Amino acid sequence: VLKEDSSLPAAIRIKLNNKSVELGDGTKKGTRVKVYGRIHHLRPQKHTTFIILKDGYGLLQCVLPAGDLTKTYDALMFAQETALVLYGELRSVPAGQEAPDNRELLVDYYKVLGQAPSDLDAITNKVSKEQDPWDAQMLDSRHLVLRGENASAVLKLREAVELAFIDSYREMEFRKVSPPAMVQTQVEGGSTLFKYDYYGEEAYLTQSSQLYLETVVQSLGNVYCIEKSFRAEKSLTRRHLSEYTHIEGELDFIEFEDLLEHIEELISRVVDKVLADPAAASYMKLLNPGFQKPSRPFLRMKYADAIEWLNKQDPPILNEEGNPHVFGDDIAEAAERRMTDIINRPIFLTHFPVEIKAFYMKKDPSDPRVTESVDVLMPGVGEIVGGSMRMDDYDELIEAYKKNGIGYEPYYWYTDQRKYGSSPHGGYGLGLERFLAWMGNQHTVRTCSLYPRFMGRCKP
Ligand code: 4AD
Helix, strand or coil: CCCCCCCCCCCCCCCCCCCCCCCCCCCCCCCCEEEEEEEEEEEECCEEEEEEEEEECCEEEEEEECCCCHHHHHHCCCCCEEEEEEEEEEEEEECCCCHHHHEEEEEEEEEECCCCCCCCCCHHHHEEEEEEEEHHHHHHHHHHHHCCHHHHHHHHHHHHHHHHHHHHHHCCCCCCCCCCEEECCCCHHHHHCCCEEECEEEEECCCCCCHHHCCHHHHCCCEEEEEEEEECCCCCCCCCEEEEEEEEEEEEEHHHHHHHHHHHHHHHHHHHHHHHHHHHHHHHHCCCCCCCCCCCCCCEEEEHHHHHHHHCCCCCCCCCCCCCCCCCCCCCCCHHHHHHHCCCEEEEEEEEEEEHHCCCCECCCEEEECCCCEEECCCCEEEEEEEECCCCHHHHHHHHHHHHCCCCHHHHHHHHHHHCCCCCCEEEEEEEHHHHHCCCCCCHHHHHHHCCCECCCCCC
């Protein structure tokens, strides 16, 4: 059993990202510290055992000279993920050697806090950048997969992105609100509603907080929310989840062009902030080293021109029935992604036909066949934002409910906004996981979610 040498200076506890501690270097002694963490990487050698320790904040090389420290039962049982506390002197890495942050801990004492079996390598190493997102075994092991460097870097980047949105909204004077998740109205069509029993009444999990945001711009000014949205998507794709994080904004007293400019400004600000944050930039370097900030202005393309563009390709990009696209067709996921990848820059796709868009969208005054709507498409992912101007005329909205077969009684609170000082207004929703798949170069939104939910999976 190891014993701490009581003649040594008391150790101060640090996290592994603490760079302010005095390092020793041959001539002077470094600070004696105490670090808690888990084994990220283990390299036992004849004269020395090297451990790369991780604690969620950083990495530290720990050096155990062969002898009492390495002969214990605990040391023989060291494995990836063993939890322990180590004591020792922090010093610069000797010339010619390499370690994280060019420093290492010369260990004089340690205690194992939690052992780990040595089977984890197989799980976490499999999850490299090429991980197969469809692999059920990997999804079942998500709780262990998250221990890996790439999987956890995505989540760290996710936090940085979310904070960048919050900061950007603050700078742009948007107020944050928190609409309900349990609702009795639909926003994006009945086919993806999750229904449940609410004390004997039919209720749904929200598809979007948009309608609620529209009811507070009058008193709070421009607003946003970051909430979960739920969609009973009945297909398995790279970019559909049943539960996702929806960043939604609503702007009052604007025109369509203002909405487009705002979305471009928001995305640009968020990218700038993420790249300017050294920690976030390091996750970007790991996940997406080739990332380049999109140049402004973003490309604008009308739906009608996109249809023409698809048909003009050689060979033409066909619709889901295998025919050339015609005005009125939904541009399906595959075609949309091909187009985005060929153009290879963000696209603001605008002016979708009335028939293929939601009931609340305002018509273009100069062409009533189309709506003042926008989808933002990103290379590698496709649509990451959907937005529009909203119908602000009372009678027109009532007509739209009827046309879409929506009983309008449950929407009285939404309709009322068109009676009490209606205004030209609009907004959008952005899928955080999709944004992250774009920035973090992820093949699928599933790895951008802590515990992804999609058709057939509601665990762990
Ligand atoms: O285009 P959508 O359906 O628009 C709305 O919900 C509007 N009511 C939002 C608004 O105007 N306030 O969804 C907006 C975005 C999509 O562009 C996509 O990024 C994301 O939400 N999204 C999903 N992300 C993951 N899984 C799904 N099943 C998603 N459905 C939509």
